[in-house]
Amino acid sequence: MTVGTERPKTRRWGEATSRAVRLLALRTVPTLQVDLAKELGITQPRVSQIGRLLATEGVRFADVHDAGQRARLVLLYALHHAPAVVTETLWYDIDPSHEQVARAVTYLVEAGAAAVVSADAAPDFVAPWRSPTRTVIYTDLDAPLDSAGFVPAMARGEASIVLRHVSDTSLLEPWEAPREAPFPLAHPLQQIWDLRDLGGEDRFEASERLMRRVTMGTL
Numbered sequence: 001m002t003v004g005t006e007r008p009k010t011r012r013w014g015e016a017t018s019r020a021v022r023l024l025a026l027r028t029v030p031t032l033q034v035d036l037a038k039e040l041g042i043t044q045p046r047v048s049q050i051g052r053l054l055a056t057e058g059v060r061f062a063d064v065h066d067a068g069q070r071a072r073l074v075l076l077y078a079l080h081h082a083p084a085v086v087t088e089t090l091w092y093d094i095d096p097s098h099e100q101v102a103r104a105v106t107y108l109v110e111a112g113a114a115a116v117v118s119a120d121a122a123p124d125f126v127a128p129w130r131s132p133t134r135t136v137i138y139t140d141l142d143a144p145l146d147s148a149g150f151v152p153a154m155a156r157g158e159a160s161i162v163l164r165h166v167s168d169t170s171l172l173e174p175w176e177a178p179r180e181a182p183f184p185l186a187h188p189l190q191q192i193w194d195l196r197d198l199g200g201e202d203r204f205e206a207s208e209r210l211m212r213r214v215t216m217g218t219l
Contacts, residue, residue, distance in 0.1 A: 013080045016042055019170040020050050021081070022187045024064045025073040028217045031061050071215040077189045078196055084168040087142050090159035091150035097121055097132035097160065098182065100150075104137055104161055105183040107148035113141035114172040118186040119194035119203070125181040126188060127213050129206040136162045136194045138171050138186060162198075178219060188214055 013021075020040060024031060037047045051061055057076055063069045093100045101121045108115040120132035134156070142165040146152070153159035166172070174184035185191070188210060195207035213219050 011080060012082050015084065015168045015170060016040065016046060017050050017053065018077065018081045018168075020047070021054075021073050021077050022170075022189050024059075024061070025070050025077065025189055025214055026217075026219065027064045027070070029065050031064055033061060036061065067215050067217070070217070071211070074189060074192060074211050074214055078193055081189075081193060083138070083164060083166050083171055083190075083193075086165045086167055088165075089142075089144070089163045090153035090156060091145045091161040091163060092153040092159055093150050093161070097135060098124075100160055101132075101135050101137065102182045103148055104145055104150070104163070107145065108137070108139050108141065108143055111141060111143050113139045113143060114169070115139040116172050116174055116184045116186040117181075119191050119198060119206075121183075122181070122185045122191045123195065123206055123210050125177060125179050125185065126191065126219065127206070127210040129209050130202045134160055134162065134198055136164060136186075136198070138164050138166050138190075140169060140172055141165060156198075188219060 020036065023039060033044060033047045033051060037044045057072065059069055059072055059076070064073065098121055101117055105115045105117060116138050118136040118138060121135040123129065124132055145161065145163060150161060156162065171186065171190060175187045177185050192207045192210050195203040
């Protein structure tokens with residue numbers, strides 16, 4: 001059975017809204033709009049606009065330290081966010097998953113790219129649940145991985161690496177994980193998004209496990 005792979009058609013958030021929600025979802029203290037504007041590097045009117053949008057979904061900036069509000073933010077992110085993908089390429093290798101991911105990231109960084117790792121590999125360092133088999137890597141460079149020893153995959157089901165070149169550079173900001181990893185990790189909300197996007201009941205369970213960590217503030 002496949003769970004969580006079909007997304008209802010909804011209004012897609014802009015990059016600033018998605019970034020604000022990623023920041024707010026890990027908050028354990030009340031947040032003021034003026035402070036959020038400074039952290040995001042955007043104007044207060046834009047933050048007010050984001051606040052009004054989230055208020056229609058039952059989220060209040062002043063209450064994001066509440067577990068229920070953070071859970072709401074995670075669900076809204078899964079529903080309304082979509083990474084701004086320029087190109088997506090599929091790659092395959094037979095080495096252990098973490099070794100593949102580390103090799104791909106090293107190759108991208110040496111090529112001058114920024115890169116962060118999402119699901120499957122990243123949650124294994126945050127809320128372990130399943131053995132990684134397919135991992136999304138976000139980057140700002142469309143760099144073929146054949147020079148790093150990978151071969152092209154014809155379909156996602158055959159791939160061990162999904163390489164996404166994105167235009168939203170805020171997705172490439174490494175998350176400071178409490179546990180050391182051999183590569184930079186994507187934000188936990190993006191990890192949850194990708195677990196659901198990659199599909200499968202075990203990945204949905206992994207996303208729920210990670211969501212509980214976010215909601216309870218135990219990352």
